[in-house]
């Protein structure tokens with residue numbers, strides 16, 4: 001008998017339905033999109049919901065934005081009291097000061113094994129390149145990191161910056177092939193109007209919706225409009 | 231002649247020195263199962279594919295061996311095994327054999343460790359540490375050893391509860407000295423380089439006297455220092471870098487401790 005994969009609910013309205021019950025537990029998922037497409041918000045919402053709705057601790061490993069900015073810009077806009085979660089050590093927002101892979105791994109390992117973190121976001125993965133001398137070393141590091149994460153009871157979002165304006169205009173990199181799942185956030189222009197939309201490009205081990213659904217950024221965060229196919 | 235008795239670390243159980251089982255080496259010398267052999271002056275260490283590590287001294291009994299392998303080495307092994315289990319690390323027998331590392335003998339020149347006197351048989355400790363690189367690969371070896379240090383430090387600092395940073399550094403220095411890990415020296419460093427502390431370790435048990443290998447190897451110490459500061463500051467936002475090491479051509483090891491913003 002094939003054992004059904006355990007799922008981790010994102011708590012993002014509409015998305016868990018698209019995913020047939022959530023992200024597969026212990027998998028790592030690439031979330032990619034262009035500038036301002038909502039990647040950071042998506043990642044933070046995953047961690048916020050993780051604790052508020054499901055009691056799971058999370059770690060946000062930020063390579064770009066400071067914890068203050070994340071708490072301010074991403075938290076307060078939606079009335080998420082990230083400060084309190086951070087103070088209670090239910091959410092860890094860790095900003096790398098220098099691009100050092102060993103430091104990143106130390107923090108990741110420690111929050112997982114010592115603090116019992118179950119959800120991790122790395123934002124943006126692209127900046128992890130800066131930790132390495134060349135592309136080959138980056139690849140080795142990425143493989144090692146994903147293998148390490150795969151051995152832990154942790155479900156990870158890796159955030160990647162990709163510039164594209166239309167579906168089909170994506171050029172795939174190594175990351176898309178070696179991660180367990182890929183979610184794409186679009187930011188189209190249509191008749192002078194910006195449309196945000198989300199697509200599950202792949203999700204190993206589970207059936208999922210193949211449609212592109214628009215989403216809105218509401219006062220509660222990202223909400224998918226499932227009745228409106230794009 | 232006395233039959234050689236071996237000490238067996240069973241990776242499936244948490245062990246301390248008192249609880250180690252002994253068995254005749256001959257009972258365990260099964261070529262089929264041997265993954266890797268390490269040797270340091272007298273002590274021979276075998277790693278087996280069924281998850282056991284055994285150590286013995288030719289022609290010697292268990293008591294002699296127990297004296298040779300001091301508690302710090304056992305501490306490290308115990309911690310490593312704990313973490314290996316937690317990390318779900320599996321030794322890949324085939325891979326290790328294909329690396330051709332079977333039978334490696336590492337000469338450890340520990341003559342530079344003039345002042346660090348302790349019961350630690352450094353060459354045994356060093357060989358276990360290096361064996362870990364061979365068996366698990368560089369990345370995992372680094373992870374396992376640093377996590378072993380973190381675990382030990384967290385327990386230690388939780389039990390001591392130091393009131394100030396100076397007290398923290400003092401108690402860590404005392405412990406390192408007692409365990410023979412090394413001599414810790416506090417450096418008045420550049421606040422911009424390392425906001426929290428610049429610490430030097432002389433005569434590192436993991437590195438002193440070793441040749442240039444183009445990498446810092448004192449992962450256990452790095453992890454220990456991180457764990458100590460994390461507990462002391464009650465913050466995960468701590469980074470510790472080993473900026474100098476025997477392994478990178480220095481004659482001491484240096485660590486920079488930084489609290490990250492937030």
Ligand SMILES: Nc1ncnc2c1ncn2[C@@H]1O[C@H](COP(=O)(O)OP(=O)(O)OP(=O)(O)O)[C@@H](O)[C@H]1O
Nearest residue numbers: 033034035036037038039040041042077078217218
């Ligand atoms: N309170 C809000 N209500 C509606 N939309 C908002 C709100 N706050 C931010 N936005 C929108 O979300 C976008 C930023 O989202 P986010 O920072 O998550 O994007 P990103 O993909 O991480 O961007 P970057 O590529 O810069 O990292 C803003 O450009 C803005 O359009």
Ligand SMILES: [Mg+2]
Nearest residue numbers: 039040041123
């Ligand atoms: Mg962002």
